Amino acid sequence: MKRKIQWSKRMGRILFGILMVVMVCTLLINLLVPDRDRSAVENRPLQHFPRFSVSAMADGTYGKDWDKWFTDQFVFRDRFMNAGYIIKRMQGFREINDVYIGKGRLIQKSEPYDQTIVQKNLDAISTFAQHTGLPTYTLIAPTAAVIDTNALPSHAEGTRMDPLFDQMDQALDGKASVIDVRKAFSDHKKEDLFYKTDHHWTSLGAFYGFESFAQAAGIEMSLKDFERMQISNSFQGTLASRTGDPFLKDAIDIYVHEPMPDYVMTRDGKDASRTMYNEKALDQKDQYQVFTGANTGVIQIETTGDSDRRLIVFKDSYANAMIQFLIPYYRTITIVDPRYYYDDLNVLLRTDLPTEALFLYNYDNFVSDSNLEAVMGVFSDNMNEG
Structure with missing residues (x-):
């Protein structure tokens, strides 16, 4: 018995010594x-x-x-992240960091429906439409959790957008047009409307969103007017990052109108470019930034097209992939991301003179983020001053 105790103590000291050596070596490697x-x-x-x-x-x-x-x-952090994902999958995990492990894809868990935030956003849209008198359209894009319900694990329920549209119809009646793309997406649900590794819609998904907007805004167009080009097949988006999934990869396509007018894009009044595509993003982790680059307050696009229509878009990052479809049909496009915009909106409106407006968000952002209210607050301030 005494010998067993001595052996246990000796093994404990040996294991402790090995652990200390590993920790010291790891620290030295990290320092070097x-x-x-x-x-x-x-x-x-x-x-x-x-x-x-x-x-x-x-x-x-x-x-x-x-x-x-x-x-x-x-x-070895990245390798441990990947190994952690594999181990969790072997243990039967079907959800990691609010991301569902679906059938052949990852799906972001929907944000809880916040009726108060939604009402603030709808009031902001209503205020804008009433103040400017512009034809105003609202498009809240569904997410994969709304459309790809068959890919969800058995314990997860698909997200229903009915409460949102009921609230939108009541708040925006007679003030702004509500565009519902759910049927269009359901009709094409077997197509790649969303990335498997990212929370955004694909360019094809963005096209079907644009198609619904075009019908409401009186724009004649067809998918045949655009040439599809694949620019990447190695995209691993935010959902892959959050889960550590090393296996799934996405392709990224862009669509170029034939013919395409020349245009110049500026970001926050600088960094002029003759293309909306940021090719450098394809060498980075977040390849979705190929569409207009990283998030910023305001993007302005001026084209040589013969249209006299001028559009202002209030949006989240979902809109970035849809801009490529809008360019051929507008003389100017002003794109405002309320999360990063801190200037006076009245000044922007007087400068860019839009003839119509589009509010474009994905479901998760619209029901959980109220930055739109702050941007539209300038109208309330002006009315109070008057």
Whole structure:
């Protein structure tokens, strides 16, 4: 018995020694290997080695930053993320970090329906339409959780948009046109409307959204007017990053109108470009940024087309993939992302002189984000001043 106790103690010391050696070696490797700026798997910035200061040590931030650095810069972190996904799948997990592991695809879990936030957004749209008098259209795009219900795991329920459309019809009646694309998407649900690894719709999904908008706005068009070109087959989007899935990959297509008018795109009044496609994004993790680049406050597109129509779009990132279909039919397009726009909207309207407006969001953002209210607050301020 005594010999067994001694052997157990000896093995404990050996295992402790091995663990300490592994930890020290890992720390030394982390110190020697240059810090990475981003994680390719998680698609987020990583903590760099913290700079020492007496104040940071005193208030505890140095220790916290050091811990974040070690965790983020762990030399095999990406491989462990991938291995963690594989292990969870073997254990039967069908949901990781609010992402469903569906049949052949990943599907983002829908945001809870917040009636108060929805009403704030609808009031903002109503205020805009009444203040400007512009023909105003509202398109809330469904997500994969709404359309691809057959791909959901058995424990997950598909999202229903009926409460949203009931609230929209009541709040916007006579003020803005409500565009419902659910039937169009259901009719084409066997096509690739959404990326398998990302929460956005594909260019094809964006086309069907544009087609519904075009019918409402009196634009004559056809998919045959556009040439499809595949520009990537290695896209792994936000859902792959959140789960660690190393297997699924998506293709990215763009659609070019024939003929296509020349145009110039600016972002926040600078960075003029003769194309809306950011080719550098194809060498980055978030390849969806190929559509107009990273999120920014305002994008302005001026074309050489002969149309006298001028569009202003209030949007989230879903709209980025739909802009390619709008360009041939408008003289100018002004694109505002309320999450990043802090200027006076009245000034923008007086400068760009839009003739119609489109509010384009995906379901999850529209029921959970109320930044639109702040942008439209300028109209209420003006009325109060008057």
